[in-house]
Each structure stands twice: as C-alpha cells, then as structure tokens.
Amino acid sequence: MQVRELMSEKDSASPQIVSPDIIARAQRGEREAVTQLFGDHLGTVHRFALRMCRDEDRARDIAQESLLTALKSLDSFRGDASFSTWLFTITRSHCGRLRRRSERESVSEDGDVVTDNAASEEPLPDALAAHGEVTSVVEQALDALDPEEREVVLLRDVEGLSTKEAADALQISVAALKSRLHRARSSLREAVRRVVEPTEFIDQFTDPGCPPIIEAFSKKLEGDLSVADCDSFQQHIASCPACAQRCASIQAVLGACATLRTHPPSTNLQTIIDRTALAIRKQASTE
Ligand SMILES: [Zn+2]
Numbered sequence: 001m002q003v004r005e006l007m008s009e010k011d012s013a014s015p016q017i018v019s020p021d022i023i024a025r026a027q028r029g030e031r032e033a034v035t036q037l038f039g040d041h042l043g044t045v046h047r048f049a050l051r052m053c054r055d056e057d058r059a060r061d062i063a064q065e066s067l068l069t070a071l072k073s074l075d076s077f078r079g080d081a082s083f084s085t086w087l088f089t090i091t092r093s094h095c096g097r098l099r100r101r102s103e104r105e106s107v108s109e110d111g112d113v114v115t116d117n118a119a120s121e122e123p124l125p126d127a128l129a130a131h132g133e134v135t136s137v138v139e140q141a142l143d144a145l146d147p148e149e150r151e152v153v154l155l156r157d158v159e160g161l162s163t164k165e166a167a168d169a170l171q172i173s174v175a176a177l178k179s180r181l182h183r184a185r186s187s188l189r190e191a192v193r194r195v196v197e198p199t200e201f202i203d204q205f206t207d208p209g210c211p212p213i214i215e216a217f218s219k220k221l222e223g224d225l226s227v228a229d230c231d232s233f234q235q236h237i238a239s240c241p242a243c244a245q246r247c248a249s250i251q252a253v254l255g256a257c258a259t260l261r262t263h264p265p266s267t268n269l270q271t272i273i274d275r276t277a278l279a280i281r282k283q284a285s286t287e
Contacts, residue, residue: 018083027074034074038067038276041084044159045091046272047261051154052095054143060272062098066091067276081168088155088169099147138256141191149184156181157257163222182218189214189250211236213243214250221254 018037025033045066050059069090070077077086142150142158155166156177167177216233219225225233237244 020079023077023079023083027077034071037083038071041087042067042272042276044084045087048088048091048154048159049095051139051142051158052092052147052151053098058098062091062094064272064275066094067272068279069094071276071279082165084159085161085165085169088159088161089171092151092169095147095151134252134256135259137192137195138188138253138260140195141188141253142257144191144194145184145187148180149187152177152180152184153188153257157185157254158260160258160261178219178222178224181222182215185218185250185254186212186214189246189253192249192253207240207242210240210243213237213246217247217250 018040022033022037026037042063046059046063049062049066050056053059053062066087070087073090077083081089142153145153151170152166155161155169156163161169163174163177163181166181167174170177172180211233213233213236216225216229220230220233237247
C-alpha cells in the first residue's frame with residue numbers, strides 16, 4: 001500500500017497562493033492587477049465549470065459570468081477564505097443556477113450522456129494503471145456522478161483544495177464535506193468500473209465479510225481513521241486481495257484526478273479574457 005505517498009502528494013498540491021498585494025491592488029481597480037488575478041484563475045474556473053455542466057459553450061458562459069460577478073463584488077472579498085475558494089463559491093452558484101434552468105427547460109435531454117460512449121468501450125482489466133487512457137476513463141466516470149458528488153471530488157481531488165477550503169466553497173461543515181467525499185469516492189470507483197467493464201458490472205469478489213473498504217480508504221486519506229480502525233483496515237487489506245485491489249484502483253483513480261488539474265484547457269479561453277477585460281475597462285471608466 002502506498003497510502004502515505006498519496007497523502008503527502010495531496011497535501012502538497014494546494015491551490016495557488018495569491019499575494020494580498022495583488023488582491024489589494026485589484027480592489028483599488030488597478031487594471032493590470034485585475035487582469036493578472038483573473039487571468040491566473042480563469043483556467044481553473046473554466047475547468048470546474050466544464051466538468052460541472054459538461055458543455056463547452058455553457059462552460060465558457062459560466063466562466064465569464066463568474067469572473068464578472070467576482071469583479072463586481074471584489075470589494076466584498078475579505079481574505080478570510082482563499083481567493084480560489086471564494087471564486088469556486090461564485091462559479092458553483094452560476095453552475096447551479098444554469099443547471100436548475102436547463103432542468104426546467106428540458107427534462108428529456110438528460111440521461112443519454114455517458115452510457116453510449118461507455119458501451120462502445122472494450123472491456124478492460126481492472127488494473128487501471130495498465131490502461132493507457134486512465135484520464136479519459138476518469139473523466140467519463142466523473143461525468144457519471146451526480147452533481148453533488150461530482151463537485152466534492154472536483155474540489156478536493158481534482159483541484160486539490162483542503163477539506164476546509166472545499167467545505168467553505170460548498171458552504172457546508174467540514175464533517176459534512178468529509179462524509180460526502182467518502183461516499184463520492186466510493187461512487188467514483190463504481191463509476192470507473194462501469195466505464196471499464198460496462199457489460200459486466202458485478203463486483204464479483206464482494207464478500208459479505210468485507211468492510212466498506214473504499215470509504216475506509218478515503219477516511220484514512222483524510223486522516224480520519226482511529227488507530228484501532230487503521231489497524232483493522234491494514235489487517236483486512238493484508239488478508240483480502242480483492243479489497244487490496246479495490247484500494248489500489250481508487251488510488252490510481254485519485255492519482256488521475258490530480259493530473260486533470262494540470263490538463264491544459266481544451267477550449268480557447270482568449271474570448272473570455274477579452275470580454276472580461278472589456279468589462280474591466282467599462283467598470284474603470286465609470287468610476
Ligand atoms: Zn475484503
């Protein structure tokens with residue numbers, strides 16, 4: 001088991017730090033500072049929006065609206081959350097608004113999203129690490145999660161926010177965040193299995209004596225297993241190859257999640273930068 005390695009990797013992968021100086025200058029309306037601040041975060045905002053709404057055009061709109069909202073309310077940013085967390089909160093609310101609107105508008109549109117692709121995939125061995133397209137599998141699996149579970153995985157495991165930051169962005173308690181996260185990681189692994197083995201999604205090795213191992217693994221990652229529970233976790237892994245393999249696969253999945261963060265945005269973001277810059281100029285000229 002390399003749980004420890006993954007943990008240290010996650011701990012070091014916090015979102016970018018923004019200097020208070022840049023924030024202060026941006027709040028005073030210095031265009032250069034605003035452009036830099038927003039330019040640095042546009043990729044992240046867009047990536048989050050794209051994974052939440054799964055549509056290029058909508059993601060561009062959400063990213064742009066989010067930056068404009070942030071721009072208008074920049075004065076209200078007090079620095080008690082990180083700037084990224086604050087932006088995620090704004091982006092998330094735009095995603096939610098759009099989702100509710102499109103749910104009202106077209107109920108029938110949903111439901112045919114990932115499964116068509118997934119069904120055409122060749123069945124592959126469970127050894128995800130051997131799969132050349134782990135990233136694409138994980139992306140499909142993320143798409144298959146419900147929005148609540150998807151956003152918690154996106155914030156914590158893709159964007160690398162701390163549990164506190166992710167809880168702040170979702171405006172829930174750390175305890176609530178963690179329990180949602182453990183469930184979501186379990187669902188993520190199931191979703192990966194559905195993508196990889198679409199025709200035979202039966203966890204054939206499930207033994208009634210096995211604990212909910214993925215949730216235990218997730219708790220261990222978050223440092224939430226008591227010493228006693230940690231011991232019994234390790235003992236079970238040592239004596240149960242199936243659970244050891246389950247843990248290895250979620251570890252590979254979470255590793256792939258972290259690499260999604262560094263993926264260059266697939267879309268041309270220049271339009272959003274241009275439009276936001278235009279709005280900045282407009283705002284500057286009215287002051
Ligand atoms: Zn087991």
